[in-house]
Amino acid sequence: MSFDAQHMQMLLFEVLPRFVRVPSNIKSARNRAAALAAWLAQKVPVPTRYFRWAEEMGALHEVVKARTTWAPENVMEEDSGQRVSVHELMEAVEAALTRQWEEMVLAQHSRIRESMRLFAHLPVPARALILYVLTQGALEVQGFGFFHRPFDGALVVYQRTGRYALMDYYQRLYLFADCRVAVSTMDLWPVVVEKYKHPLLPRHQPWQRICLGRSPRGRTFSAPDIFRSIEDGLNALYHGYDARKRNGYHSLDRLSGMEREIHFDDLRVSAQDARLLENIPVTNAWA
DSSP states (O other): OOOOHHHHHHIIIIIHHHHSOOOHHHHTOTTHHHHHHHHHHHHTTOOHHHHHHHHOHHHHHHHHHHHTTTOOOOOOOTTOOOOOOHHHHHHHHHHHHHHHHHHHHHHHHHHHHHHHGGGTTSOHHHHHHHHHHHHHOEEEETTEEEEEOTTTOOEEEEEEOOOEEEEOTTSOEEEEOOOEEEEESSOOSOEESSSBOOTTSSSSBSSEEOOOSSOOTTOOSSHHHHHHHHHHHHHHHHHOOOTTTTOSSSOSSOOTTOOOSSOOGGGEEOTTOGGGGSSOOBTTTTO
């Protein structure tokens, strides 16, 4: 599924620079969008063929056209009244599926060409990056990324947390794995993409809303609101759990006399654990 060109422009040139460390010379470039896209083409990196396709968009059309010439003929004629063999039937099914695939490819190609019109003024390296993202349907740079969610077609924008540690009431440490905090065109309430557990998540599963303490209602899928919502989600996971108050859906330490469906004993680590010596922050140490 291809991206909407307007969304692509917003995510690359407005949202991404808020999360990705962009060199100062790129930020100060006269044509900032072109310089940023060209820099990203080196960071990804973009395969060489996309530079060729960006330079000669007609080449992509020829590739698609060539793949549609070998479609097998339909061996079943309507109202023939004749019995067909299993082999003939399989050929007919293959032909029908091939035609359907061809139509999807050509429709996708048409959408990509139409989307590229918005970026026609950019130099080849910048267009190559955009063409790559349009055809791949996803991008990630320095932990920031976006993709289309397959089960509902929503455009998902995320930032990775990296590993971090939380402290419980007894000042014991719990090491949390990296996860993606995301918002989508369907919902600006931040969620975790992966199956994950945390005191501010109700269950241990993917696509959970993060407890924020307030509702992000009224926000739209715009650069400022995307940034605000993702930051709200990150801050909640990092700093939202107060070890003294044991706030949220769950507490890190076990409360006596209470049976819990979700516990965090498996995440507990020693303060001398080698992993905590790798500059992993204890993000709620102030609580």
